[in-house]
Amino acid sequence: MFLEKLEKSKNIIISSHVNPDGDSIGSGLALYWAIKKQYPEKNVRYIIEDNVPYNYKFLKGTDKIEKYINLKDEPKADLFIVIDSANFKRIGRVGEFKKDAFLVNIDHHISNSNFGDYNFVKQSSSASEVLYEVLTKILKIDIDKTIAECLYVGIITDSGSFQYESTTKETFEVASKLLEKGIDKDKIINHVYKSRTLGYIKVLGLAFSKMNIIKEKKLVYFTLSRDFIIKEKIQKDETDGIVEKMLEYVGCEVALFLKEEENGKIKGSLRSKEKVDVNNVAKIFDGGGHKRAAGFTTDLMEKDIIISIIERI
Amino acid sequence: MFLEKLEKSKNIIISSHVNPDGDSIGSGLALYWAIKKQYPEKNVRYIIEDNVPYNYKFLKGTDKIEKYINLKDEPKADLFIVIDSANFKRIGRVGEFKKDAFLVNIDHHISNSNFGDYNFVKQSSSASEVLYEVLTKILKIDIDKTIAECLYVGIITDSGSFQYESTTKETFEVASKLLEKGIDKDKIINHVYKSRTLGYIKVLGLAFSKMNIIKEKKLVYFTLSRDFIIKEKIQKDETDGIVEKMLEYVGCEVALFLKEEENGKIKGSLRSKEKVDVNNVAKIFDGGGHKRAAGFTTDLMEKDIIISIIERI
Numbered sequence: 303m304f305l306e307k308l309e310k311s312k313n314i315i316i317s318s319h320v321n322p323d324g325d326s327i328g329s330g331l332a333l334y335w336a337i338k339k340q341y342p343e344k345n346v347r348y349i350i351e352d353n354v355p356y357n358y359k360f361l362k363g364t365d366k367i368e369k370y371i372n373l374k375d376e377p378k379a380d381l382f383i384v385i386d387s388a389n390f391k392r393i394g395r396v397g398e399f400k401k402d403a404f405l406v407n408i409d410h411h412i413s414n415s416n417f418g419d420y421n422f423v424k425q426s427s428s429a430s431e432v433l434y435e436v437l438t439k440i441l442k443i444d445i446d447k448t449i450a451e452c453l454y455v456g457i458i459t460d461s462g463s464f465q466y467e468s469t470t471k472e473t474f475e476v477a478s479k480l481l482e483k484g485i486d487k488d489k490i491i492n493h494v495y496k497s498r499t500l501g502y503i504k505v506l507g508l509a510f511s512k513m514n515i516i517k518e519k520k521l522v523y524f525t526l527s528r529d530f531i532i533k534e535k536i537q538k539d540e541t542d543g544i545v546e547k548m549l550e551y552v553g554c555e556v557a558l559f560l561k562e563e564e565n566g567k568i569k570g571s572l573r574s575k576e577k578v579d580v581n582n583v584a585k586i587f588d589g590g591g592h593k594r595a596a597g598f599t600t601d602l603m604e605k606d607i608i609i610s611i612i613e614r615i
Numbered sequence: 616m617f618l619e620k621l622e623k624s625k626n627i628i629i630s631s632h633v634n635p636d637g638d639s640i641g642s643g644l645a646l647y648w649a650i651k652k653q654y655p656e657k658n659v660r661y662i663i664e665d666n667v668p669y670n671y672k673f674l675k676g677t678d679k680i681e682k683y684i685n686l687k688d689e690p691k692a693d694l695f696i697v698i699d700s701a702n703f704k705r706i707g708r709v710g711e712f713k714k715d716a717f718l719v720n721i722d723h724h725i726s727n728s729n730f731g732d733y734n735f736v737k738q739s740s741s742a743s744e745v746l747y748e749v750l751t752k753i754l755k756i757d758i759d760k761t762i763a764e765c766l767y768v769g770i771i772t773d774s775g776s777f778q779y780e781s782t783t784k785e786t787f788e789v790a791s792k793l794l795e796k797g798i799d800k801d802k803i804i805n806h807v808y809k810s811r812t813l814g815y816i817k818v819l820g821l822a823f824s825k826m827n828i829i830k831e832k833k834l835v836y837f838t839l840s841r842d843f844i845i846k847e848k849i850q851k852d853e854t855d856g857i858v859e860k861m862l863e864y865v866g867c868e869v870a871l872f873l874k875e876e877e878n879g880k881i882k883g884s885l886r887s888k889e890k891v892d893v894n895n896v897a898k899i900f901d902g903g904g905h906k907r908a909a910g911f912t913t914d915l916m917e918k919d920i921i922i923s924i925i926e927r928i
Contacts, residue, residue, distance in 0.1 A: 357865075463776045464790070465804050474791035477777070481784040491778050492888055497865040503823050510820025515813075552670075552810040575805055 304420050305441055307404050308337070311381035315399055316348040318385050318429075319392040324459025324494060326350075326386040327358045327367070329408075329429040332452035333385060335363060336443045347377055351394030355539065357497040360489070361455060362448050370395050379403040386410070386429035386456075390417045408436055410460075427466065427473040430456025434476045450483035454490055462546075463495070467594075501540035505530075509544055509559070513551075519612055520555035522548050525604045528562040545571040556580065556615055560604060570607065572596045578615050586610050617733050618754055620717050621650070624694035628712055629661040631698050631742075632705040637772025637807065639663075639699040640671045640680070642721075642742040645765035646698060648676060649756045660690055664707030668852065670810040673802070674768060675761050683708050692716040699723070699742035699769075703730045721749055723773075740779070740786040743769025747789045763796035767803055776808070780907075814853035818843075822857055822872070826864075832925055833868035835861050838917050841875040858884040869893065869928055873917060883920065885909045891928050899923050 308314070316333055318326035334348040349368045358364060368377075382403040387393055388411040390400075407418025410426040422440070426432050430453040437443045445453070457477060461469045464477075481487060505526060513524040526541060545559035556578050559571045570587065572580035573595050580596040587607070589598020600607060621627070629646055631639035647661040662681045671677060681690075695716040700706055701724040703713075720731025723739040735753070737745050743766040750756045758766070770790060774782045777790075794800060818839060826837040839854060858872035869891050872884045883900065885893035886908050893909040900920070902911020913920060 458777075463778055464771075465776055465808060467801055469800065471791040471794040474787040474794065478784040478787035478791070481787065487782065488780055488889075495778060496863045496888060498863045499865055500828075503826070503864055507820050507823025507825075510816050511824055512820075513816070550809045550811045551816055552812055575809060576801075 304406055304422070307381055308441065312345060313379045314344055314346045314381045314383065315377055315379040316346065316383045316385065317393040317396040318350060319387045320351040320394040322350055322352055322354065324358055325428045325430055325456040327354055327361070327364070328452045328456030328459070329385045329433045331361055331363050331367070332430065332433055332449045332456070333383065334366070335449045335452065336437050336441065339446065340443045349373070349377060349396050351396055357493055358455060360493045361452055381406065383408065384418065385433065388414045408432055427468040427470065428456045428460035430460070431473055431476050445483060447483050447485055450480040451485045451490060454480045454485055454487070455494060459494060499540055501534060501536045504534050505536060505541055506544055506547055509548060513548060515553065516612060517553065519615055520553060521558065521611065521615065522551055522554040523558035523560065523608060524548065525560040526562065545573050549573045549575060558611065560607065567599050567601055568604065568607065570598045570600065583611055583614050586614060617719055617735070620694055620733070621754065625657060626692045627657055627659045627694045627696065628690055628692040629659065629696045629698065630706040630709040631663060632700040633664040633707040635663055635665055635667060637671055638741045638743055638769040640667055640674070640677070641765045641769030641772070642698045642746045644674055644676050644680070645743065645746055645762045645769070646696065647679070648762045648765065649750050649754065652759065653756045662686070662690060662709050664709055670806055671768060673806045674765055694719065696721065697731070698746065701727045721745055740781045740783065741769045741773035743773070744786055744789050758796060760796050760798055763793040763798045764803060767793045767798055767800070768807060772807060812853055814847060814849045817847050818849060818854055819857055819860055822861060826861060828866065829925060830866065832928055833866060834871065834924065834928065835864055835867040836871035836873065836921060837861065838873040839875065858886050862886045862888060871924065873920065880912050880914055881917065881920065883911045883913065896924055896927050899927060
């Protein structure tokens with residue numbers, strides 16, 4: 303059905319979620335190039351709500367990704383494809399252009415609501431891994447080096463370089479097939495993993511120098527102050543991933559990263575290794591997430607947050 | 616030839632290199648279990664010069680690895696197998712027990728001297744990847760979960776979680792086959808990557824907080840003082856890998872980690888991303904290594920080391 307619809311369509315819009323990551327950019331761009339390659343006569347546009355993060359800009363075609371607020375016309379579509387989004391709302395205002403187009407939903411999130419007219423949803427390491435199957439088995443599009451590099455970025459970023467639980471034998475099989483396409487793996491690794499900004503380096507340095515350890519509870523925590531954020535001009539995404547690094551400490555089961563927000567609230571990110579269900583912990587503060595990764599925002603102060611968490615774990 | 620010799624042998628000694636890493640422990644132990652499984656009547660010993668690093672001790676059988684100085688008898692062998700060592704000297708004093716035994720050399724280093732009576736040497740991500748081929752194709756030993764976990768540790772540690780240049784499509788294929796054996800991948804990831812000691816955390820925190828940046832040369836450097844090492848009781852292996860982390864900074868092409876040694880000298884570790892040949896840089900101080908990773912030890916002071924390097928890159 304997807305193949306037929308694709309062949310009949312003239313105007314195609316691809317979109318993926320707000321706050322894009324390596325998998326949404328990688329899978330969206332891979333799909334863009336795949337359609338451009340097989341159907342050069344079709345009008346394909348890849349439109350997203352936000353900017354492409356700087357460390358994925360090396361991928362061929364990121365200059366073709368359109369940002370919602372920069373659009374100069376109203377894009378039309380008879381086929382609208384959403385990738386890497388558990389629900390339709392996750393693509394933000396780009397959803398306005400769907401109108402009466404046929405909606406295709408390609409995703410790897412278990413919580414996906416099957417919101418499409420056609421859904422290809424499979425629990426996998428990444429949307430890129432799912433798309434690999436769609437391209438090879440359903441759309442029969444030959445994967446070239448450009449497409450393979452996009453998919454590889456999606457797979458490595460969403461699998462944490464093959465370290466996350468979601469990594470399966472299929473993930474490795476796809477990675478192997480992508481290397482066969484002659485991709486420049488080392489260039490990709492340099493851009494994705496060796497592109498830490500100075501802001502990130504400073505935050506991690508401070509967190510590792512000053513983190514608190516509650517030995518009896520195997521809890522480590524650190525609070526990033528508003529003062530430091532302002533003084534060092536720390537950007538929003540420069541604190542991403544710090545909590546995962548804290549979890550690498552051998553003596554911890556739970557890692558907590560707290561960040562003072564502009565509005566006086568504190569934002570918390572929780573991670574656990576194998577025992578504590580941090581989704582339950584986050585619920586104390588009306589937050590949530592998954593067993594091993596959850597978050598919350600609260601009016602409480604650091605001291606009170608820690609007391610509550612210690613009681614709970 | 617290896618298979619015949621193995622079948623005829625009664626006493627077998629396995630050894631791997633001094634200062635063991637995840638690949639030497641993983642491949643050595645995988646080989647130990649494989650022979651024990653197929654030939655339960657044979658006397659197999661796995662003997663090394665040094666201790667097993669603490670984060671690999673979770674592997675089944677590390678309590679069976681014998682340390683040279685703790686031996687209570689003189690081990691005898693008619694078959695002596697060296698794995699993950701580019702030359703025979705790399706196994707240290709354990710080499711004394713070789714005597715007139717048949718020598719098998721299994722390795723992945725391109726510089727391997729083919730020192731064995733039988734050599735199975737192939738450039739690969741890891742000795743574990745090479746051993747996978749030996750076990751399945753030559754010795755026809757069925758790989759069970761225990762063996763697979765050992766091999767997996769070897770592969771992920773020596774490929775930098777599939778990020779090093781040496782990672783190939785075959786590496787992914789073997790990883791995929793190992794997952795099929797039902798290994799507990801998440802347990803392995805926790806032990807290998809989430810077992811950072813407090814000493815390592817402190818050194819990385821300090822390095823990231825204080826590292827110097829020579830913008831025009833894209834050089835970052837940091838010197839770990841003797842004072843800090845003593846005050847914080849930093850162990851020898853707790854500074855391993857810090858230089859690779861420094862290289863993750865987007866603005867750098869060359870990272871240099873300097874460490875004040877007990878004897879008043881300075882030990883330097885150099886890494887580069889894609890252009891600078893740090894082997895050539897290390898030669899200034901009579902050091903050496905590879906293009907992207909090299910080291911040296913010098914009597915010079917930090918200031919003079921930096922001046923020399925800046926002139927060179």
